[in-house]
Amino acid sequence: MSAPLSRIGVLGGTFDPVHHGHLAAASEVCAALGLDQVLLAPTNVQPFKDGFDSAPAEHRLEMCRLAVAGDERLAVTPVDVERGGITYTVDTLTDLRGQLPGAELYFITGADALARLPEWKDSERLTELARFVGVTRPGHALPQLDTAHALVEVPAMAVSSTDVRRRVRAGAPVRYLVPRAVADYIAQHDLYAGGWDD
Numbered sequence: 001m002s003a004p005l006s007r008i009g010v011l012g013g014t015f016d017p018v019h020h021g022h023l024a025a026a027s028e029v030c031a032a033l034g035l036d037q038v039l040l041a042p043t044n045v046q047p048f049k050d051g052f053d054s055a056p057a058e059h060r061l062e063m064c065r066l067a068v069a070g071d072e073r074l075a076v077t078p079v080d081v082e083r084g085g086i087t088y089t090v091d092t093l094t095d096l097r098g099q100l101p102g103a104e105l106y107f108i109t110g111a112d113a114l115a116r117l118p119e120w121k122d123s124e125r126l127t128e129l130a131r132f133v134g135v136t137r138p139g140h141a142l143p144q145l146d147t148a149h150a151l152v153e154v155p156a157m158a159v160s161s162t163d164v165r166r167r168v169r170a171g172a173p174v175r176y177l178v179p180r181a182v183a184d185y186i187a188q189h190d191l192y193a194g195g196w197d198d
């Protein structure tokens with residue numbers, strides 16, 4: 001984060017846990033838009049969830065750090081966890097602009113979520129703070145979105161964090177759905193075994 005990078009992607013999410021769908025999306029957008037780096041930004045508490053059912057932020061942050069280790073194009077920012085409280089994208093982008101003066105920010109999110117951007121907090125400010133990039137799965141129609149700077153197809157990754165949590169609870173393998181270090185971390189810390197239900 002200290003290097004003078006100029007085109008920075010930001011992938012916000014709960015990352016409970018981070019999985020290969022997230023990493024494929026970050027990697028694909030990085031390449032498609034020629035970004036210098038994509039930052040994973042784990043939320044503290046989500047506005048639309050009460051927060052009680054997600055793993056503690058420190059665990060989610062650490063799993064993101066493990067997941068991006070070894071790929072210089074990807075990094076993690078603790079900006080939302082350090083700010084605390086409910087995470088709003090307007091605050092994420094405002095803080096990152098302060099930390100990365102001169103950078104162009106590209107906020108990456110699912111195309112379905114992007115369709116609802118006008119409903120986000122301070123939506124009119126958001127488009128001044130960053131460009132918005134929608135990611136879709138191949139085979140899904142690319143929507144026409146006034147709010148989107150670009151839409152990028154991400155290779156078939158049906159994995160979701162919800163599915164990973166269900167698998168862990170059921171004793172099913174997650175080894176190739178999440179990075180190996182993340183699978184090991186989940187096992188070591190006994191995450192999702194029943195403590196944080198959906």
Ligand code: ATP
Pocket residue numbers: 011012013014015016020021022025108109110111113135154157158159160161162163
């Ligand atoms: P959950 O199942 O708990 O909702 P999730 O897998 O959707 O979790 P999030 O942390 O909610 O993960 O997602 C963070 C961001 O990553 C969102 O913008 C979401 O659209 C995107 N994303 C999630 N899964 C994928 C995937 N498989 N491929 C591409 N993008 C994804």
Ligand code: MG
Pocket residue numbers: none
């Ligand atoms: Mg989701």
